Amino acid sequence: MALNLFDQFASPVLLGIPLFALALTLPWVLFPAPTPRWLNNRLLSLQGWFMGRFTNQLLLPLNVSGHKWALLFTSLMVYLITLNMLGLLPYTFTPTTQLSLNMGLAVPLWLATVIIGMRNQPTHTLAHMLPEGTPTLLIPVLIIIETISHFMRPLALGVRLTANLTAGHLLIQLITTAVFVLIPLMPTVAVLTATLLFLLTLLEVAVAMIQAYVFVLLLSLYLQENV
Template sequence: MTLSFFDQFMSPVCMGIPLIAVAIALPWTLFPTPTNRWLNNRLLTLQGWFMNRFVSQLLLPINMGGHKWALIFTSLMVFLMTINMLGLLPYTFTPTTQLSLNLGLAVPLWLATVIIGMRNQPTHALGHLLPEGTPGLLIPVLIIIETISLFIRPLALGVRLTANLTAGHLLIQLIATGAFVLMPLMPTVATLTAVILFLLTLLEVAVAMIQAYVFVLLLSLYLQENV
C-alpha cells in the first residue's frame, strides 16, 4: 500500500519512450496564439492582460538591464503553472514532482544570474559574500557561510517546488483512499472526508499556481542582485 502511494511519482514509460518528455511538450499546445485580426477574443485579451500584469509586477524592482529576462520569466511562469495544474487531473503525471527536472530548470537559470553579476559588476557581486562592517575575526567564517548559501540557492529552488507538490499529491491520495475505504463502513464520515478532499483539491490548485510564481520570483530576486 505504501509503495502504491509513491507510484504516482514514477516517471511513466511507453514503448521505451519516457512520457515526461510528452508532458513537458504538451502545455504549449493548450494556449491560444494571437491572430492577425484587429480584434481578439476574450480569452486572448485575458491572457494578454495577465502576461502584462505579471511582467510589470515582476520586473518593477529590477534595473533596466534585467528587463531582457522578461520573456524567459513569463514563459517559465506559464510553463510551470500549466504542468503543475495538469498534474492534478486523473490519470496524469506531474513532471515537477521530479527533482531532476526542477534542478534542471533552477541550476542553469541561477548560474546565468551569477555569471551576469560576475561579468558586469564583479566587485558588487563579490561584495554580497561579506556584509559591510564585519569584524576581522568573523570575515573567513562569514565568507564560507555566504558562499555555501549562494551555492545552495538552486537546490532550495528545486527542493521547494518538488516537496510542495509531492506533499500535496500524497495528501490528496491518502484522503481519497480513506474516503473510499470508509464509504461502505461509515458513509457519513466518508462524505465529510470527501468534502475535505474537495477543499484540499482547491488548495492544491492554488499551491500549484503559487509555487510557480515563487519559483520565478526568487529567480528575479537573484537577478536583481546581479544587474
C-alpha cells in the same frame, strides 16, 4: 501500499516509450496562438492581460538591464503553472514532481544570474559575501557561510517546488483512499472526509500556481542582486 503511493511519481511508459517528453511539450499545445486580427477573443485577451500584469509586477524592482529577462521569466511562469495544473487532472503525470527536472531549470538560470553579475559588476557581486562592518575575526567564517548559502540557492529552488507538489499529491491520494474505505463503514464520516478532500484540492490548485510564481520570483530577486 507504500510503493503504490509513490507510483504516481514514476515516469509513465507506453509500449516501452517514456512519456516524460510528451508531458513536457503538451502545455505549449494548449495555449492559443495570437491571431493577426485586430480584435482578439476573450481567451486571448485574458491571457494577454494576465501575462502583462505578471510581467509588470515581476520586473518592477529590476533596473532596465534586467528587463531583457522579461520574456524568459513570463514563459517560465506560464509553463510551470500549466505543468502543475495539468498534474492535478486524473490519469496524468506531473513532471515538476521530479527533482531532476526542477534542478535542471533552477541551476542554469541561477548560474546565469551569477555569471552576469561577475561579468558586469564583480565588486558589487562579491560584496554580498561579506557584510559591511564585519569584525576581522569573523571575516573567514562569514565568507564560508555566505558562499555555502549562495550555492544552496538552486537546491532550495528545486527542492521547494518538488516537495510542495509531492506532499500535496500524496495527501490527496491518502484522503481519497480513506474516503473509499469509509463509504461502506461510516458514510457520514466519508462525506465529511470528501468535503475535506474538495477543500484540499482547491488548496492544491492554489499551491500549484503560487509555487510557480515563487520559483520565478526568487529567480528575479537573484537577478536583481547581479544587475
